[in-house]
Amino acid sequence: MARNDEKITSNQLVAIMISLIIGIGILSLPREVTEEAGPDGWALIIIGGIVSTIVAFIITRLGDLFPGQSVVEYSKTLLTTPLGILYSLGFILYFLFFCAFEVRVFAEVLKQFLLDRTPTEVIAATFLLTSAYMVRQGVASMGRMAELLVPAIIIPYFLFLLPAVGQMKYDNLLPVLRTSPLKLLSGAAVVTTSYLGFELALLLQVYMKRPKDAGKAMLIAMPLIMVFYLAVVISTVSVLGIHEVKKIIWPSLAIFRLIKVPGAFLENIHGFIMSIWVVSIFMTLSGFYYGAVLTLSRMLKLKDHSLLVLPLAPVIYFFSLVPDNVAKVYDFLDMFSMYLGIPFGFIFPVGLYVLAKLRGIKPKEGKDVEKPAAKND
Amino acid sequence: MDLLNKLFKPKKKDDTKEMPREKGFADLRKNLQFFKERLKDCDDVVYREFSVGSKSQYGFAIIYVDGMVDKFLINEEILKSLMLEVTRSRPSPGLFSDNIYSLTLKGAVTSGEVKEEEYLDKAMTSLLSGDTLLLVDGYRKVIVIGSKGWTNRGVQEPQTESVVRGPREGFSETLRINTSLLRRRLKDPNLKIKQLQMGKQSKTDIAVAYMDNIVNRGVLEEVNRRLEAIDIDGVMDSGYIEQMIEDNWFSPFPQVQNTERPDKVAAALLEGRVAIICDNTPFVLLVPATLNILFQASEDYYERWFVASAIRxxxxxxxxxxxxxxxxxxxxxxxxxxxxxxxxxxxxxxxxxxxxxxxxxxxxxxxxxxxxxxxxxxxxxxxxxxxxxxxxxxxxxxxxxxxxxxxxxxxxxxxxxxxxxxxxxxxxxxxxxxxxxxxxxxxxxxxxxxxxxxxxxxxxxxxxxxxxxxxPYLSPLVGTPYYELKDSFIKAPRISMQKRPESLSGGNDVRLRDKRREGPGKGGKSENGKKR
Known part of the structure; x- marks a missing residue:
C-alpha cells in the first residue's frame, strides 16, 4: 500500500508548519535576539517574521505554477537537469543537517534538564528511531499528528507561563527602538533562521487536497509562529532581564525554573515543560527527516518512501554526534545557517520563482505534467 | 487488502468446494433416496411420507430437521391442510387432475412462506437451516416451506452494556429477531438489510444493514469487498468476521465496534455507518469505528448534554x-x-x-x-x-x-x-x-x-x-471540520448538533432542524430530531 496516496487539508498544512518551525531554535531565541539588538529583540522577531511570511508565500506561488510537481521535478525544468539534481541533493543535505542539529541539541537539553546520567547517544538514538516510525507513516499521518499536537504544545506553554505574569518587569524591555535600523536589519538575518522550515512547503504542496490553498495556509501559519515567538521573547526578557538572558544558553527553558505555580502539586514545572518540548522537537525532526526522505524518493521516482527511512537514520545520527560539545554545536549551527539555511530557505526559492516568472511559465490547469506527479494525484 | 487476499485464498484444492448442482428427480422415491443418502447418520432429520387423494393415489413426503422447526406449523399448516382439508374442499376437477403440484403450492399449503426450489443442494441448505421440504411424487421441483422455529433466548437486557437510562432491549442469537429490533427502530424504506451466507460448512447468515440515503458509499463498497474476500469453514461469532475485515491486525486497538444494543446500532446507521449482523451471536459489528466512537456510551445521548459531557x-x-x-x-x-x-x-x-x-x-x-x-x-x-x-x-x-x-x-x-x-x-x-x-x-x-x-x-x-x-481512527479530533468536535470530548447540546458527521456519512448531512427558532409560533421539539 502506497502511503503517500492520502492528501492533507489546509488546516493540517498550517499545523505541520507550526509544529515544524517551532523547534530547537526557540530555546536560544531570546539570547540571540538580545545579543543582536538588546531590548529591541522583539523588533527583530517581527522583521524576520514578515520576511519569512513573504518568502513562504512566494514558495507556494512557485508551487502553483507547477501543479502536481514538487521542487524536485520543476527545479530540473527551471535549472536544467544536472543543476536540478544538484539542487535536490543540496536540499537533502540541508534537511539531514537540520535533523542532526535537532537531535543533538535535543539530547543535550534533555541531558541537562531531565536525564543527567543517561548517555547522549542513547537519547539521540531512541529519539531518532521514534521519529523514523513517524516518517514511515507518511504525510497524512504526519498531518493528523501535527493537528493533534499543535494545541498540545501551545496551550500548556501559555498556561504555564501565566503564573509568570506577576514576575515580568516590563522596564526590562526599555528603551524602545534605540537600535539603529541598519543593526536591526543585520540582526534580522540571524533571526530568520528561527523561521526556517517553511521551505518544506516546496515538497508538501503536492500532497494537499487543494494545492491552491497552500498560500493561504502559509499566511495563517507564519504570523501565528511570529506571535508565539514574540510571546516567548517578551516573557523571557522581561522576567530575566537583558544581561541575564545573554548569559544563559537556553533562556526560554531557564525561566520555567523560576516560575512557581501557586498551590500546585508540582514542585518544578520545567520537567513538564520539557515534555512539551519533546513533542515539539519531535515534530520538527520528523518534518525535516520526512523532507529528506521525500526528496530522495522523488528523485529516485519511488512509489513508497518508507524503504528510505531507516537507511537515512544512521547518517543523521552520525552527523549529530560530530560536534564535541554544545558550544561547538552552536558554532556549526551558525555556519550551517549562513551557508545552507539562508540559501535554501530564502535565496534559492525566490530565485527559482524569479526565474520561472522571467521564463513566463504559466500554470497548466488540471494536467498531469509528469509521471511521478500523476501517481501521487 | 492484497495481503488479506493472499492469506485467505486457499492455494490448494480443499474438500469443502461446492458440490455440483443436482436437479430434482421426478420420482419421489429417488428424491427421498437422495436426501437419505446425503443425510446418512443424521438422526435429527425426520422423513414423513403420506398419500393424498380419494384413492391415496398422490404420494407426498415432508422432510425437516427436528428441533429447528415449528412443529405446530408443520402439523397444522402442512399435514392437516394437505391430508384433511384438501379432501373436504372441492377444487375444479380439471385443475386437480391436471397439476397436483401447482394445486399443492397455490391451494393446499396454508403456510405463509413458501417457495420453489429446483436444485436439491439448495433445498438441502434450506432444510438444514430449519425449513421444511415438501416433495410431490411425479414433480421435479421441491417446495420449501419456511418453518424456522427453534427455541431462543428471547430479547433480554444486554449483559455487557447496561444503562441507567435508556432502552433495555438487547440483541439475541437469532438473526431475524435482531433485524426486527432494527426495523422497529427505523421504519424507513431506506433501511436496507442485505443478507448473505458465510462459511462453507457453517453457512452462517450475515446481514449488512445501512441507510441507503445516508451511508457513505465508499465504506459500503469496502465492506462488501472485504466480506466477499472471506473464505472460511465456519463463523461462530461476529468476532470471526471482525478479525477478517479489520484494517490492521497488528494494532492493539480495535477498528470495528461491537455492540449488543439495538438503539446503538440504529443510531450508528443514522450517522451513515454500516452494521454487520451475524447469526448466532448477539454482537453486531459497526464500521467504521473511531477511537472517539468507541469511547461513547449510548447513554451519553439520552442524558442532558452537561452531564454527558462531564462523563465523557x-x-x-x-x-x-x-x-x-x-x-x-x-x-x-x-x-x-x-x-x-x-x-x-x-x-x-x-x-x-x-x-x-x-x-x-x-x-x-x-x-x-x-x-x-x-x-x-x-x-x-x-x-x-x-x-x-x-x-x-x-x-x-x-x-x-x-x-x-x-x-x-x-x-x-x-x-x-x-x-x-x-x-x-x-x-x-x-x-x-x-x-x-x-x-x-x-x-x-x-x-x-x-x-x-x-x-x-x-x-x-x-x-x-x-x-x-x-x-482516520482519530477523527473527528483531526482532519475534519470543526463542528464535528461537538461530539467528541464533550457532547454539545442536541439542538446544536444539526449536521451528521461528515467523516462518516456520505452527503445528506442535515439531521435536525431547530423549528423553535426557525418558524414563529411552533413550539416543541423538531420532528426530525432523531435520537441517537
Missing part, C-alpha cells in the same frame, strides 16, 4: 490514568523525585524504605496481580467472582503492604488504574490501554519521563496512521 471527559481522563499512572510513578520515584513537592517525595521514599524491590518490579508485580485477579474473576460465576475480589483486594493488598513487599502508595496506584480502566465504556477499547501500560512502564524504567514521552509519541503515531475503512 471523565472517561478520557480515566483512559489516560489507566495508561499512564504506574509509568509515571516509576519515572518519578526512580528518576525525577525533584519534580514533586519535597514533602511528598520524602513521604514516598519513606514508605518505600522497607520495599526490597525497585519501583519497576514493585509496579510490575502489582499490575500483574491485578490482571490475574481480573482474568480470574471474569469467567467465574457471580458469587465466586466476588470472593476473588475480596481475596485479591483485601488479602493480597493488605498482606503485601504489611509484609513490606510493596508500598501502600503502589496499592493505591494499582487500584486507581483498575478502577479507571473499568470506567471506559467498552471492554475492547479498555484492553489496549491496559496492555500499552506495560510498554510504558518498561520505557519509564529505562528512560524516565522522557521514556514515557517516547511511549506516548509512539502510541500517537500509531493512532494517527490507523484507519478504519478509510476513516
Amino acid at each position: 471527559l471523565l472517561r478520557y481522563v480515566s483512559a489516560s490514568v489507566s495508561y499512564l499512572f504506574p509509568a509515571v510513578y516509576i519515572a518519578i520515584t526512580s528518576y525525577h523525585p525533584g519534580l514533586i513537592p519535597t514533602d511528598l517525595a520524602l513521604y514516598i521514599a519513606g514508605t518505600r524504605s522497607t520495599v526490597p524491590f525497585p519501583a519497576f518490579i514493585e509496579a510490575l508485580l502489582m499490575e500483574a496481580t491485578l490482571e490475574l485477579l481480573r482474568e480470574a474473576g471474569i469467567r467465574l460465576p457471580g458469587p465466586i467472582g466476588q470472593t476473588i475480589g475480596i481475596v485479591g483486594g483485601l488479602v493480597i493488598g493488605t498482606a503485601a503492604v504489611d509484609a513490606g513487599l510493596v508500598s501502600p502508595i503502589m496499592v493505591i496506584i494499582v487500584s486507581l488504574t483498575a478502577i479507571a480502566s473499568f470506567t471506559i465504556s467498552s471492554y475492547n477499547i479498555a484492553i489496549p490501554f491496559r496492555l500499552l501500560r506495560f510498554m510504558l512502564m518498561l520505557l519509564a524504567l529505562i528512560l524516565g519521563l522522557y521514556g514515557i514521552m517516547i511511549g506516548i509519541l509512539i502510541t500517537l503515531v500509531h493512532l494517527c496512521s490507523l484507519k478504519s475503512f478509510g476513516v
Whole structure:
C-alpha cells in the first residue's frame, strides 16, 4: 500500500508548519535576539517574521505554477537537469543537517534538564528511531499528528507561563527602538533562521487536497509562529532581564525554573515543560527527516518512501554526534545557517520563482505534467 | 487488502468446494433416496411420507430437521391442510387432475412462506437451516416451506452494556429477531438489510444493514469487498468476521465496534455507518469505528448534554490514568523525585524504605496481580467472582503492604488504574490501554519521563496512521471540520448538533432542524430530531 496516496487539508498544512518551525531554535531565541539588538529583540522577531511570511508565500506561488510537481521535478525544468539534481541533493543535505542539529541539541537539553546520567547517544538514538516510525507513516499521518499536537504544545506553554505574569518587569524591555535600523536589519538575518522550515512547503504542496490553498495556509501559519515567538521573547526578557538572558544558553527553558505555580502539586514545572518540548522537537525532526526522505524518493521516482527511512537514520545520527560539545554545536549551527539555511530557505526559492516568472511559465490547469506527479494525484 | 487476499485464498484444492448442482428427480422415491443418502447418520432429520387423494393415489413426503422447526406449523399448516382439508374442499376437477403440484403450492399449503426450489443442494441448505421440504411424487421441483422455529433466548437486557437510562432491549442469537429490533427502530424504506451466507460448512447468515440515503458509499463498497474476500469453514461469532475485515491486525486497538444494543446500532446507521449482523451471536459489528466512537456510551445521548459531557471527559481522563499512572510513578520515584513537592517525595521514599524491590518490579508485580485477579474473576460465576475480589483486594493488598513487599502508595496506584480502566465504556477499547501500560512502564524504567514521552509519541503515531475503512481512527479530533468536535470530548447540546458527521456519512448531512427558532409560533421539539 502506497502511503503517500492520502492528501492533507489546509488546516493540517498550517499545523505541520507550526509544529515544524517551532523547534530547537526557540530555546536560544531570546539570547540571540538580545545579543543582536538588546531590548529591541522583539523588533527583530517581527522583521524576520514578515520576511519569512513573504518568502513562504512566494514558495507556494512557485508551487502553483507547477501543479502536481514538487521542487524536485520543476527545479530540473527551471535549472536544467544536472543543476536540478544538484539542487535536490543540496536540499537533502540541508534537511539531514537540520535533523542532526535537532537531535543533538535535543539530547543535550534533555541531558541537562531531565536525564543527567543517561548517555547522549542513547537519547539521540531512541529519539531518532521514534521519529523514523513517524516518517514511515507518511504525510497524512504526519498531518493528523501535527493537528493533534499543535494545541498540545501551545496551550500548556501559555498556561504555564501565566503564573509568570506577576514576575515580568516590563522596564526590562526599555528603551524602545534605540537600535539603529541598519543593526536591526543585520540582526534580522540571524533571526530568520528561527523561521526556517517553511521551505518544506516546496515538497508538501503536492500532497494537499487543494494545492491552491497552500498560500493561504502559509499566511495563517507564519504570523501565528511570529506571535508565539514574540510571546516567548517578551516573557523571557522581561522576567530575566537583558544581561541575564545573554548569559544563559537556553533562556526560554531557564525561566520555567523560576516560575512557581501557586498551590500546585508540582514542585518544578520545567520537567513538564520539557515534555512539551519533546513533542515539539519531535515534530520538527520528523518534518525535516520526512523532507529528506521525500526528496530522495522523488528523485529516485519511488512509489513508497518508507524503504528510505531507516537507511537515512544512521547518517543523521552520525552527523549529530560530530560536534564535541554544545558550544561547538552552536558554532556549526551558525555556519550551517549562513551557508545552507539562508540559501535554501530564502535565496534559492525566490530565485527559482524569479526565474520561472522571467521564463513566463504559466500554470497548466488540471494536467498531469509528469509521471511521478500523476501517481501521487 | 492484497495481503488479506493472499492469506485467505486457499492455494490448494480443499474438500469443502461446492458440490455440483443436482436437479430434482421426478420420482419421489429417488428424491427421498437422495436426501437419505446425503443425510446418512443424521438422526435429527425426520422423513414423513403420506398419500393424498380419494384413492391415496398422490404420494407426498415432508422432510425437516427436528428441533429447528415449528412443529405446530408443520402439523397444522402442512399435514392437516394437505391430508384433511384438501379432501373436504372441492377444487375444479380439471385443475386437480391436471397439476397436483401447482394445486399443492397455490391451494393446499396454508403456510405463509413458501417457495420453489429446483436444485436439491439448495433445498438441502434450506432444510438444514430449519425449513421444511415438501416433495410431490411425479414433480421435479421441491417446495420449501419456511418453518424456522427453534427455541431462543428471547430479547433480554444486554449483559455487557447496561444503562441507567435508556432502552433495555438487547440483541439475541437469532438473526431475524435482531433485524426486527432494527426495523422497529427505523421504519424507513431506506433501511436496507442485505443478507448473505458465510462459511462453507457453517453457512452462517450475515446481514449488512445501512441507510441507503445516508451511508457513505465508499465504506459500503469496502465492506462488501472485504466480506466477499472471506473464505472460511465456519463463523461462530461476529468476532470471526471482525478479525477478517479489520484494517490492521497488528494494532492493539480495535477498528470495528461491537455492540449488543439495538438503539446503538440504529443510531450508528443514522450517522451513515454500516452494521454487520451475524447469526448466532448477539454482537453486531459497526464500521467504521473511531477511537472517539468507541469511547461513547449510548447513554451519553439520552442524558442532558452537561452531564454527558462531564462523563465523557471523565472517561478520557480515566483512559489516560489507566495508561499512564504506574509509568509515571516509576519515572518519578526512580528518576525525577525533584519534580514533586519535597514533602511528598520524602513521604514516598519513606514508605518505600522497607520495599526490597525497585519501583519497576514493585509496579510490575502489582499490575500483574491485578490482571490475574481480573482474568480470574471474569469467567467465574457471580458469587465466586466476588470472593476473588475480596481475596485479591483485601488479602493480597493488605498482606503485601504489611509484609513490606510493596508500598501502600503502589496499592493505591494499582487500584486507581483498575478502577479507571473499568470506567471506559467498552471492554475492547479498555484492553489496549491496559496492555500499552506495560510498554510504558518498561520505557519509564529505562528512560524516565522522557521514556514515557517516547511511549506516548509512539502510541500517537500509531493512532494517527490507523484507519478504519478509510476513516482516520482519530477523527473527528483531526482532519475534519470543526463542528464535528461537538461530539467528541464533550457532547454539545442536541439542538446544536444539526449536521451528521461528515467523516462518516456520505452527503445528506442535515439531521435536525431547530423549528423553535426557525418558524414563529411552533413550539416543541423538531420532528426530525432523531435520537441517537
